[in-house]
Amino acid sequence: MANRTAMSLTPYSLFDTHCHLNLPELAGTHPAHQLQNMQQHWQDAQQVGVAALLIPATEPATWLPLLGLQQQQPSGWHLALGVHPWWAVTSPLSAIEQLSQLCLRHSDNIAAIGEIGLDFALASATFAAQQAWFEQQLALAKQLAKPVILHHRKSQPQLLAEIKRQQFSHGGILHAFSGSVQQAQAFIDQGFKLGIGGTITYPRAAKTRKVVQQLPLSHFVLETDAPSMPLAGYQGEVNTPARLAEVFAAFCQLRSEPAAEVAATLWQNSLQILGLGRL
Ligand SMILES: [Zn+2]
Structure with missing residues (x-):
């Protein structure tokens, strides 16, 4: 069993800083079984050392259900609550x-505004809505003094420009x-941690692997992006939070x-950037 192997290799506390545990691939489609399915994945992840995870919301319809699920667990x-650029x-x-x-x-239950950002791999007809949502949510995060979970695809310069403008x-966390x-x-210069996921398990990701090798440990957090990536x-x-042990390895x-x-540094980085110092 992959789980058993990973368990013996990972006696540490790991933080999955990006896990869409509520999406149908992990939670199923039947509301009555949703929490149970999510808890099963959570237990499997705990077996291999995952001691905390961050669930970023994707659209308004998920905000109240996520708050409800969190209260039961x-x-x-x-x-993180917010509107993902795919749903803008x-x-x-x-x-x-x-x-x-x-x-x-x-406020105490919401660590960050997210997942927000810009995805310029989508059709250009979506760009105006994406930009409007991103600007408004960044301004809200500023007003609330909360960190943000940033989604990027072909959009790093535009994200940086707006962060600086505001x-x-x-x-x-710069996710993925x-x-x-x-x-x-x-x-990093704008106060962000780099979210490192399964990308580094691919030898072809030479540039990203080099970043992990060269920059100080204080700049990184781990993530699975389950059920994606x-x-x-x-x-x-389907990717699961239990695979975080392999990302860590x-x-x-x-x-x-x-x-x-x-492990200890990545854990502290996660708590610090998400304002969870009280854990
Ligand atoms: Zn995501």
Whole structure:
């Protein structure tokens, strides 16, 4: 069993900083079984050392259900609420008001605004809605002094430009980082951690692996992006938070520090950037 192997290799506390545990691939489609399915994946992940995870919302319809699910599973699940760029067109911009109110009412339960960002691999007809949602949500995060979970595809310069324009200083996580040391440094300079996932298990991801090798450990957090982004060797399968142990193992292979030090630092980085110091 892959789980058993990973368990013996990973006696550490790991934080999956990006896991869409509520999406149908992991939670199923029947509301009555949703929590049970999510808890099963959570238990499997705990078996291999995952001690906390962050669930980023994708669209307004998921905000209240996520808050409800979190209340039934009080330990270890953290939330980011927001509108993902893929849902920008179908989410009315007026929902920003509800987001603002939920964040004020449930401030202690919402670690970050996310998943927000810009995805320029989508059709250009969506760009105006994406930009509007991104600008509004970044402004809200600034007002609430919350970090953000950033989605990027072909959009790093535009994300940086807006962060600078708004003088946003609460940082966050650049989710699914891939790119060069120079690209990484531009976000680090704005207070962001780099979210490292299954990408580094692919030998072809040479640039991203080099970033993991070269930059100080203080700049990284781990993530699976489950159910997306399967690791090398698992293409075509649904990704799960339990695979974080394998992301961690791949990460450690690129570092010179002992695994215990890597794990402890990544854990602290996650708590610090998400404002969860009280854990
Ligand atoms: Zn995501």
